[in-house]
Amino acid sequence: MNKLAIVTTGGTIGAVLKNGAVSIDKDVGDLYSKIMSVCRSLDCDFEVFPAIDKISEDMTPYDWGLIIKEIQKVVDSGYKNIVVTHGTDTIAYTSTVLSMFFAGSGIRICVTGSFYPQNHPDSDVRINLEAAVNIALDPKTPEGVFVSFRKDPDECGIYSGFSIKPMEFDANTFRSIYGCELGEYSTTGGVSFYRNPPAGLVLEGEKPDPAALLEASREFLMLNLYPGMEFTRLIKITNDYDAVIIPLYHSGTAPFSDGKGSLVDFIARAESKVFLATYPSRYVGNPYESTLRLVDVGGIVIKDLLPHHLYSCLVCGKAQGRSLADLIHVLEPWIAVLKAGGAPKSQVFVSH
Numbered sequence: 001m002n003k004l005a006i007v008t009t010g011g012t013i014g015a016v017l018k019n020g021a022v023s024i025d026k027d028v029g030d031l032y033s034k035i036m037s038v039c040r041s042l043d044c045d046f047e048v049f050p051a052i053d054k055i056s057e058d059m060t061p062y063d064w065g066l067i068i069k070e071i072q073k074v075v076d077s078g079y080k081n082i083v084v085t086h087g088t089d090t091i092a093y094t095s096t097v098l099s100m101f102f103a104g105s106g107i108r109i110c111v112t113g114s115f116y117p118q119n120h121p122d123s124d125v126r127i128n129l130e131a132a133v134n135i136a137l138d139p140k141t142p143e144g145v146f147v148s149f150r151k152d153p154d155e156c157g158i159y160s161g162f163s164i165k166p167m168e169f170d171a172n173t174f175r176s177i178y179g180c181e182l183g184e185y186s187t188t189g190g191v192s193f194y195r196n197p198p199a200g201l202v203l204e205g206e207k208p209d210p211a212a213l214l215e216a217s218r219e220f221l222m223l224n225l226y227p228g229m230e231f232t233r234l235i236k237i238t239n240d241y242d243a244v245i246i247p248l249y250h251s252g253t254a255p256f257s258d259g260k261g262s263l264v265d266f267i268a269r270a271e272s273k274v275f276l277a278t279y280p281s282r283y284v285g286n287p288y289e290s291t292l293r294l295v296d297v298g299g300i301v302i303k304d305l306l307p308h309h310l311y312s313c314l315v316c317g318k319a320q321g322r323s324l325a326d327l328i329h330v331l332e333p334w335i336a337v338l339k340a341g342g343a344p345k346s347q348v349f350v351s352h
Helices: 029-041 061-076 091-102 125-137 210-217 232-238 263-269 289-296 307-319 324-330
Strands: 002-010 015-018 021-024 044-054 081-085 108-112 144-152 155-160 183-186 190-193 220-222 243-247 273-279 300-303
Touching: 002 029, 002 061, 002 125, 029 044, 029 125, 044 061, 044 125, 061 081, 061 091, 061 210, 061 307, 081 125, 091 108, 091 144, 091 307, 108 125, 125 144, 125 155, 125 183, 125 190, 210 307, 220 307, 232 263, 243 307, 263 289, 273 307, 289 300, 307 324
Parallel strands: 002 044, 002 081, 081 108, 108 144, 220 243, 243 273, 273 300
Antiparallel strands: 015 021, 144 155, 155 183, 183 190
């Protein structure tokens, strides 16, 4: 009989509709009954390990640490096939963290959640659980961390835990960076893989404890860029942080006018490191003038990693005791080397 550990963390998959709102089911009895039904249908020997019980928008890096500890506990108990149930809002953060710490450890982890709670008429809890359990147990599934989620009534996509993107506001399923879905699960065809998982970022060494992760998270700030953003008053605030993350526009661009209060002025004067993400290297072969200007004044442009990847890496690495210089070295494969004059002038696009 197959042996499976199921680590629960709350989220919509562990919630119910109650008094017109979605709220965590403190008894989790209904989720347990669905887990039991799925596992019995597969002749699967399973055990449930509650890590936390939170709606995922309320999770912090402290909770990442609790989930890591629970997974490590089940691994130390001999489990190699693990399902993690999680809320959709921050599943991309947690799956990134798990990928950084459990990649190459000889286990399979499949993270899943649901768009609708258990007692909603369109609930996807059953098929998402079914997919995750099958993926975790299927011998075709390679070692690593995956996310599965319903994309059609009878099908779930399979995604790399490191490459998944946060769900967009007008979507009801997930996507991967550059659309690289790894495979699918269907109720009729089972588990199918199209491609191998891409290489992700790995943090070797001790797994940090919850308190260290929470403390480390206070050293990093993410600012959302918008037209007309003024940075003068932000300089004093951000200098208290180790690093600031600023998401770029879709072509890896941002405002590049000079002058007091500009982004260029902010990067040049900031005592904190300023990371800019993301530069889409697959589609933008030649950089825009704006991107080159931000590099000139000291911005660190990250390619093909999203801001949540960057934040997760910096927090987890800091919690391990790594210096910012060491973390920049870890990120080196994803730092875009964009030097002024590096592309022929006729091929440097004018920022749009």
